[in-house]
Amino acid sequence: MLRNCLNSTRRFASNKAYQVTTYARPEDLYITRGVNAKLFDDIHGKEFVDFTAGIAVTALGHANPKIAEILQKQASTLVHCSNLYYNVECLKLSEKLVEKTKQLGGQYNASRVFLCNSGSEANEAALKFAKKYGISQNPKKQGIISFENSFHGRTMGALSATSNPKYRTPFGDLVPGVTFLNVNDDLTKLQSIVNSKGDNLAGLIVEPIQGEGGVFPIPLETLAGLKEVCEAHNIAVIYDEIQCGLGRSGKLWAHAYLPPNAHPDIFTTAKALGNGFPIAATVVNEKINNALVVGDHGTTYGGNPLACAVGNYVLDVIGDQKFLDQVLEKGEFLQNGLKKLQAKYKDHIVDVRGKGLIVGCQFKENPAAVVNKARELGLLVITAGKNTVRFVPPLTIEKETLKEGLDIFEKSVEFVYHK
Numbered sequence: 001m002l003r004n005c006l007n008s009t010r011r012f013a014s015n016k017a018y019q020v021t022t023y024a025r026p027e028d029l030y031i032t033r034g035v036n037a038k039l040f041d042d043i044h045g046k047e048f049v050d051f052t053a054g055i056a057v058t059a060l061g062h063a064n065p066k067i068a069e070i071l072q073k074q075a076s077t078l079v080h081c082s083n084l085y086y087n088v089e090c091l092k093l094s095e096k097l098v099e100k101t102k103q104l105g106g107q108y109n110a111s112r113v114f115l116c117n118s119g120s121e122a123n124e125a126a127l128k129f130a131k132k133y134g135i136s137q138n139p140k141k142q143g144i145i146s147f148e149n150s151f152h153g154r155t156m157g158a159l160s161a162t163s164n165p166k167y168r169t170p171f172g173d174l175v176p177g178v179t180f181l182n183v184n185d186d187l188t189k190l191q192s193i194v195n196s197k198g199d200n201l202a203g204l205i206v207e208p209i210q211g212e213g214g215v216f217p218i219p220l221e222t223l224a225g226l227k228e229v230c231e232a233h234n235i236a237v238i239y240d241e242i243q244c245g246l247g248r249s250g251k252l253w254a255h256a257y258l259p260p261n262a263h264p265d266i267f268t269t270a271k272a273l274g275n276g277f278p279i280a281a282t283v284v285n286e287k288i289n290n291a292l293v294v295g296d297h298g299t300t301y302g303g304n305p306l307a308c309a310v311g312n313y314v315l316d317v318i319g320d321q322k323f324l325d326q327v328l329e330k331g332e333f334l335q336n337g338l339k340k341l342q343a344k345y346k347d348h349i350v351d352v353r354g355k356g357l358i359v360g361c362q363f364k365e366n367p368a369a370v371v372n373k374a375r376e377l378g379l380l381v382i383t384a385g386k387n388t389v390r391f392v393p394p395l396t397i398e399k400e401t402l403k404e405g406l407d408i409f410e411k412s413v414e415f416v417y418h419k
């Protein structure tokens with residue numbers, strides 16, 4: 001039985017030629033299964049500590065038994081019925097997203113939810129809703145402010161608000177009207193730019209912690225100052241919480257570190273919401289919802305009962321103060337470990353930063369050799385932005401697995417820099 005399974009896995013694993021050329025993947029590594037924060041390549045007989053969580057997705061661990069049970073039960077009850085009709089799981093999840101958000105210090109006036117299938121789609125919806133809100137005030141109010149170093153997705157709208165030229169330039173003309181600012185600029189300068197364009201701006205989109213850009217938590221004063229100027233011009237503020245949300249920062253949402261007057265009009269979530277099952281959401285306040293009418297937006301799969309059943313469970317687990325506290329505790333352990341390593345390798349590691357279990361360790365030069373050595377020694381990590389190794393393990397990682405991964409990372413740095 002096991003041999004049959006391995007043989008058929010081997011056969012598919014050699015069929016790489018059938019995939020389009022969009023990903024660079026390590027050769028000779030095939031993930032066959034996972035358990036919480038461990039991944040296994042049974043073809044090559046290897047085991048890994050997983051500090052990637054499928055890019056901040058499997059917050060409740062790989063092959064979570066409770067999620068497997070929910071999927072199995074819901075799949076034999078109702079998978080899909082479209083948005084032509086109400087389904088109970090979708091209604092439950094919408095209510096839970098709004099109520100948990102308000103209970104746990106997130107958007108104080110969260111009110112309605114649009115459910116879809118991926119982070120990019122959630123941002124597409126957010127950008128469309130912001131534009132509709134702008135146009136409802138004045139047909140010229142359509143522009144979007146975004147930030148350098150941001151990442152909002154690969155679909156045309158989300159890509160238009162993503163700054164990285166590597167992702168943008170191959171695709172020619174994108175959605176017009178997006179202005180990129182540098183979040184590190186002086187706040188008064190940023191505010192005066194927004195002020196000067198105010199009548200032509202529909203929305204501002206920002207990740208409270210920039211993830212792909214290199215793990216940069218945006219100073220709370222900057223977010224609050226941007227919200228203040230946007231509020232003065234009725235510009236919809238969108239917080240992209242797709243990577244940094246759902247407990248990763250140690251609060252349910254990264255924007256829950258902000259006072260209510262700096263909360264967004266719209267926020268987006270995806271990744272951890274389905275623990276790997278595709279689902280995403282765009283949450284809005286009543287002001288935004290009032291600009292929308294039936295038919296403005298839609299999706300065939302969004303809000304399907306299968307995905308929503310998982311989302312309901314994920315929110316129950318993560319939306320609990322005790323769960324969030326243990327994320328902060330593990331985050332502190334991880335950052336402290338990395339800071340000790342930085343002290344030892346101060347000529348090579350220039351910064352350790354982050355919040356909760358989204359942590360970046362920035363090197364002076366490209367850390368590819370460290371990442372490759374770590375993989376060889378049994379640890380999976382990803383890079384982000386410039387020279388930064390990103391740590392986004394499952395939020396349920398055991399303390400000893402976290403330590404095991406840190407030890408492997410230290411050995412990898414040691415190997416590359418010979419200390």
Ligand SMILES: Cc1ncc(COP(=O)(O)O)c(C=O)c1O
Pocket residue numbers: 055118119120121123151152153154207211212240241242243244270271
């Ligand atoms: C902050 C942020 N926004 C949007 C996205 C896009 O999400 P998806 O890949 O699910 O479309 C990502 C994905 O990495 C992200 O990190």
